[in-house]
Amino acid sequence: MSTEQTTASHGFAYTLTRTLDAPAATVWRAWTDAEQYAQWAGAAAGSVEMDVRPGGAWRATMVTPDGGQFPLTGSYLEVAENRRLVTGMNIPGRSEPAAMVMELDEQDDQHTQIVLHQTCDTAEERDMAEQGSTMLLDSLSTFLTARARD
Template identity: 75%
Template sequence: MSTEQHTGEGFSYTLERTLDVPAAAVWDAWTVPESYAQWAYAAPGTVEMDVRPGGAWKATMVTPDGAEFPLTGSYAEVDRNRRLVTGMDVPGRSEQALMTLELDERGAGTHLVLSQTCDTAEERDGAEQGSTMLLDSLTAFLGTAR
């Protein structure tokens, strides 16, 4: 399910998935560098994560055509197995772009909500497309979705 909305702050998107794994498995896939590198289109050996408020992260993402893009940022909020707010450095912008991952364990599964507010429709559309690809890859990595 995907919804998008225009807010006073910019353009937002929200993506949702329910996965047949515990929240801890989703959390670890998202916050353990070796796991993240396996599903998040990162170049091997480029993922570094200091998962704590104010901690830094970096990764070099590889596009399907082989182009590499180094990314950096920091963590704004960390609530293990529940909520992760990640900031990404954007060239020419003083504030980081924030993406929020919320996990809600439901029985043996986990409902995941990924959201972000962007400055323009074009930025939102690109970020939503990239996040959809990430969630598709995460789902395949974890092996199950419902």
């Protein structure tokens, strides 16, 4: 996996770009298949549910490094298989879900550029979301590398 990552932060938004050593379809499945997602994203076993279609719901209970757990819920706002996924996350106290955009651009049959973008309400929210997204990309890279060796 390539560890090359670029980060751009503007106002309360961030964009992370990374090149993965996997075809777009493999990256897409890792991100949208509940079983695979649970393996790499730090979710509690059996807690991930995904209805990957516009308006479909998702939920997961994430496990922190210290063993704590917190539930996440949301919906899929836009789905373009193997290319673009816009995910809304429900945040307490917020009237609209926080939207994260994931875009895949297959460079060739073995390399895919992934771009994550999110606009937040505050600098603190942006920093936390960017940190979480960076951790997701690190875990996804590790997962895809291990799968390629199997």
